[in-house]
Amino acid sequence: MNWLTEHKIPLGDTMETFVNWLIDVAAFFFDFISITLETLIFAMVDGLEWMNPFAVVALVLAFVWWLHRSVGMMLFVAAAFLLIMNLGYWQETIQTLVLVVTATMISVLIGVPIGIAAAHRPWLYTVLRPILDLMQTIPTFVYLIPTLILFGLGYVPGLISTIIFAIAAPIRLTYLGISKVPNELREAGLAFGCTKSKLLYKVELPAAMPSIMAGVTQCIMLSLSMVVIAALVGADGLGKPVVRALNTVNISQGFEAGVAIVLVAIMLDRICKTPNSKAEG
Amino acid sequence: MPMVQIENLDIVFGNQKLESLRLLDKGMSRPEILARTGDVVGVQDATISIEEGEICVLMGLSGSGKSTLLRAINGLNKVARGRCLVKDGDRMVDMAKCDEDTLRHMRTNRVSMVFQSFALMPWMTVLENVAFGLEMQGVGKKEREERALKQLKMVGLYDWRDKKPDELSGGMRQRVGLARAFVMDSDILLMDEPFSALDPLIRSQLQDELIELQKSLKKTIVFVSHDLDEALKIGSKIAIMESARIIQEDVPEQIVLNPATEYVEKFVAHTNPLNVLRGNALMTPVAQLGKMDNLYKLTDHLWADLQDGKLESAKLYGEPVAIARWEHGMDIADLPEDSVVVAPVDISMRDAVEIRYQTKLSILLEENGKCVGVLSDHDFYHALLGKHFSRAS
Numbered sequence: 001m002n003w004l005t006e007h008k009i010p011l012g013d014t015m016e017t018f019v020n021w022l023i024d025v026a027a028f029f030f031d032f033i034s035i036t037l038e039t040l041i042f043a044m045v046d047g048l049e050w051m052n053p054f055a056v057v058a059l060v061l062a063f064v065w066w067l068h069r070s071v072g073m074m075l076f077v078a079a080a081f082l083l084i085m086n087l088g089y090w091q092e093t094i095q096t097l098v099l100v101v102t103a104t105m106i107s108v109l110i111g112v113p114i115g116i117a118a119a120h121r122p123w124l125y126t127v128l129r130p131i132l133d134l135m136q137t138i139p140t141f142v143y144l145i146p147t148l149i150l151f152g153l154g155y156v157p158g159l160i161s162t163i164i165f166a167i168a169a170p171i172r173l174t175y176l177g178i179s180k181v182p183n184e185l186r187e188a189g190l191a192f193g194c195t196k197s198k199l200l201y202k203v204e205l206p207a208a209m210p211s212i213m214a215g216v217t218q219c220i221m222l223s224l225s226m227v228v229i230a231a232l233v234g235a236d237g238l239g240k241p242v243v244r245a246l247n248t249v250n251i252s253q254g255f256e257a258g259v260a261i262v263l264v265a266i267m268l269d270r271i272c273k274t275p276n277s278k279a280e281g
Numbered sequence: 282m283p284m285v286q287i288e289n290l291d292i293v294f295g296n297q298k299l300e301s302l303r304l305l306d307k308g309m310s311r312p313e314i315l316a317r318t319g320d321v322v323g324v325q326d327a328t329i330s331i332e333e334g335e336i337c338v339l340m341g342l343s344g345s346g347k348s349t350l351l352r353a354i355n356g357l358n359k360v361a362r363g364r365c366l367v368k369d370g371d372r373m374v375d376m377a378k379c380d381e382d383t384l385r386h387m388r389t390n391r392v393s394m395v396f397q398s399f400a401l402m403p404w405m406t407v408l409e410n411v412a413f414g415l416e417m418q419g420v421g422k423k424e425r426e427e428r429a430l431k432q433l434k435m436v437g438l439y440d441w442r443d444k445k446p447d448e449l450s451g452g453m454r455q456r457v458g459l460a461r462a463f464v465m466d467s468d469i470l471l472m473d474e475p476f477s478a479l480d481p482l483i484r485s486q487l488q489d490e491l492i493e494l495q496k497s498l499k500k501t502i503v504f505v506s507h508d509l510d511e512a513l514k515i516g517s518k519i520a521i522m523e524s525a526r527i528i529q530e531d532v533p534e535q536i537v538l539n540p541a542t543e544y545v546e547k548f549v550a551h552t553n554p555l556n557v558l559r560g561n562a563l564m565t566p567v568a569q570l571g572k573m574d575n576l577y578k579l580t581d582h583l584w585a586d587l588q589d590g591k592l593e594s595a596k597l598y599g600e601p602v603a604i605a606r607w608e609h610g611m612d613i614a615d616l617p618e619d620s621v622v623v624a625p626v627d628i629s630m631r632d633a634v635e636i637r638y639q640t641k642l643s644i645l646l647e648e649n650g651k652c653v654g655v656l657s658d659h660d661f662y663h664a665l666l667g668k669h670f671s672r673a674s
Contacts, residue, residue: 188400191355192414192465193389195381202416206404 019146034151037102041155044098045236053090057081064271073270080263089238089260096227096237096264099155103162103223108216111167115174115215116200125175132168140165140229148233158230166222170215177211178204217272224265238264282368283330284469284501285354290327290363290377292349295320298361311524323349323358325525331518333468336495336502338516340509340548346525347505351471353377354503355392356384367391367469389418393462397474399454401446401461408433408442411460418465432464433457435494452483459491463498472504476511488515509548513537513557521545533557554664558630560646563664564654579643579655585621590651595621602642607632613639623647626654634661 023030048056060081061074084093118125143164147157181204189203205212231239238261245254293301301320304313311322324346331337339347352358353365353376360377367374369391374383393414401410408429415425433439436456438449446454455475462470476484492515495502506512512519513533520530521544529541537557540546567587571578577585579595583602586593595602603620607613607628613635616622620640624633626648633656636644644656 182398182400184396184398184400185402187352187357188394188396188402188413190357191388191392191394191471192461193385193417195385198417202413203402206402209404 015146019149022150030150034154034156037156037159038154041098041102041159044102045095048094048098049091053081053085056094067271076270077267080267084260084263087256087260089241089257092236092238092240092257093260093264095235096224096239096261099159099162099227099230099235099237100220100223100264100268103159103166103226104216104220106159107163107167107219107223108170110163111170111215111219112174112212115171115212116178116204118171118175119178128171132171135164136168140226141232144229144233153234155230155235157233158226158235161233162223162226162230165226166219169218169222170212173211173215173218174208177208177215180211181207213272217269220268220272221265224261224268227261282373283366284333284335284368285329285331285503286364286366286373287327287329287350287353288364288366290350290353290365291325291361292323292346292353292358293320293361294323302362322525324353327363327527329520329527329530331501331503333501334499335517336504336515337518337520338504338506338512339520339522340506340512341522342507344524345522347507347522348473349525350522351473351503351505354469354471355388355394389414389465391467392469392471393465393467394471395455395458395462395473395475397477399446399451399458399478401454401457403446406443406445407438407449407457410446410457411464414461414465428464429460432460435463436460436490450483451479452487455479455487459487459494463494468501470500470502472502474505474507477507484511491515509552510556513552521548534559534562538562550667554667555629555631555634558664559626560624560628560630560633560644560654560656561626561648563630563633563660564626564646564656565660566654567652570655577655579621579645580657583621583643585645585652585655587652590653592621592623592645592652597642605640607636616640621645623652630661630664637661 057078061077064070064074064077084090114128118128140161144157144161147160147164151157151160185203185207186199189199194202227235227237227239228242229239231237231243238257241253241257242261244250245257291302291305293305295301295318297318297320301314301318301322304317305322305325309317311325314320314322327346327350329337339350341347349358353360354367356376356379363377365376367376367387369387374387376384376387379387402413405413408426411429411432412425415428420428430439430442433442436459438453438456438460441449441453446457449457455478458475462472476487479487488511504512504515513536516533518530519533519536520527521536521541522528523542523544529536529545531539534557536545537549537552537554540549567577567590573584575586575588575593577587579585582598583595585595592604595604597619603617605616605620605622607616607622607624609625609628613632616636616639618640619642621642621644622636622640623645624636624647626646628636628644628646633644637656637658643658645652646654646656
């Protein structure tokens with residue numbers, strides 16, 4: 001027993017050395033990412049905050065109408081936004097929305113192509129699967145530390161952590177959707193003269209679209225579930241008041257911020273569910 | 282020049298194709314090769330050629346390799362060895378060896394396919410589905426919609442053009458599948474059990490429609506089926522496959538009359554002879570009839586006077602009876618009752634039975650202006666009991 005504890009495998013030390021090495025070698029790279037993303041996020045947040053809140057709500061409502069043609073949903077969205085404004089969390093909501101949307105966009109932009117590639121190459125998915133499992137199960141705080149060191153305080157480490165946590169959903173569901181495309185549809189595509197890329201764009205992607213959209217919705221929800229954790233590393237948004245309330249044992253602030261997060265979550269979920277997927281299940 | 286010519290074609294699924302081919306050459310069977318290399322032999326040493334305008338039916342039980350062979354013709358299945366030539370204008374393209382561009386050219390312009398489970402794109406409307414192949418051909422939107430609509434009219438689905446496939450019944454969906462293939466204007470149609478997933482009434486209706494369409498379109502059709510009645514009904518040639526090999530290839534009637542193996546015989550035993558057999562296979566030849574001078578005994582009481590093979594008169598119980606003539610395409614109901622009918626020797630059994638039913642007397646069969654045989658009740662019973670179909674006889 002003693003022998004076992006005395007000869008400790010330097011697992012943690014190795015990781016630390018690796019992260020330090022990364023900082024030494026690629027600091028400028030991480031700085032570049034950090035600055036780019038931060039500029040992007042600040043631009044979006046500033047833009048939305050500069051606009052009249054009611055104009056923003058009107059834009060969202062127009063989008064909802066275009067997507068769903070449902071008066072009920074528009075009423076709900078309007079009421080939710082008004083309540084948030086009334087509670088005084090408008091700015092934080094905008095920041096959270098920007099963070100969630102950015103994280104989702106980046107996750108989808110990276111995740112969908114990876115999912116497609118994995119569906120076409122079985123070996124790739126064999127390699128990917130344990131990595132995805134790891135990314136989803138390892139406690140978020142654990143990789144919060146290196147992201148904090150690599151990207152500094154602020155939005156970006158929150159964003160990166162969110163992406164690490166959420167990107168598995170679009171990858172998995174894109175993979176699933178593409179591999180579940182009936183072989184006959186693929187054969188039909190080929191038999192009528194599809195090239196490889198046409199087969200992807202005209203047959204596989206449309207056939208897998210419900211699954212991919214489910215991945216996007218999941219990705220949004222997972223991103224939202226990270227707001228509080230992102231706040232711990234300095235990302236602004238609805239997570240901040242929650243963390244502050246926790247530190248000061250402020251029940252009223254915690255509850256209000258919590259309600260705002262729930263409202264944003266329900267809105268995003270309802271808006272993202274495509275009318276088709278509702279009909280199917 | 283044939284439209285499709287397949288020469289010594291082998292198809293193997295798996296990772297050790299060379300080794301499997303070697304074992305195949307050593308005469309090993311399919312299960313043995315599966316056990317040794319893990320490869321599945323899909324088609325073994327297939328040779329067949331299909332002429333323009335022919336409907337060639339590949340027949341066999343499931344797993345016999347018929348669909349696999351079909352898919353070689355448009356390159357969906359990779360050929361391990363042998364040639365699969367398909368006509369492209371004045372040249373023959375080997376689908377087994379041609380490059381991607383040629384393959385695509387052949388698929389978009391020469392060979393179209395109809396699938397067993399329809400394989401319609403569920404997110405597209407009926408019209409978009411029909412126009413799908415044209416889009417791949419690079420036809421402009423307006424023209425392809427025009428052509429697709431025309432084709433939809435032909436299959437009677439014009440009013441359904443804006444519906445999604447899942448709003449259609451099975452029979453309608455397959456009509457869309459047919460329209461999608463026909464609109465391509467390709468010379469060769471591959472049909473992989475297109476009607477198997479449909480209920481019997483719709484199936485037979487679509488078979489009739491296909492036969493009707495074929496009369497005007499004159500495509501070369503390779504049709505996969507596991508139903509011999511279907512094969513006999515629409516095929517102008519039938520190739521029967523058993524465990525990856527073509528074991529018999531012939532015109533429908535010959536398949537039924539001379540099954541090459543027990544396997545074919547089993548298929549044949551369940552067919553309806555009315556659809557396949559013709560007068561020359563059914564008849565009792567004139568030479569075998571009882572005879573007195575020029576009088577031939579058709580049945581106990583019916584005698585025919587044949588001069589140099591020409592029917593001069595016929596007598597029933599000593600009384601003369603009328604003589605009539607029937608040619609292909611004539612209305613059988615117009616034939617007079619109680620008359621002896623002279624018909625062409627290649628009359629179908631269905632027509633012959635109907636004439637017998639109408640006239641109540643035996644039928645004389647004529648070839649090149651000479652009576653060569655007679656069809657009496659005995660001949661019909663013989664066929665109906667399936668006695669033509671046993672190899673022993």
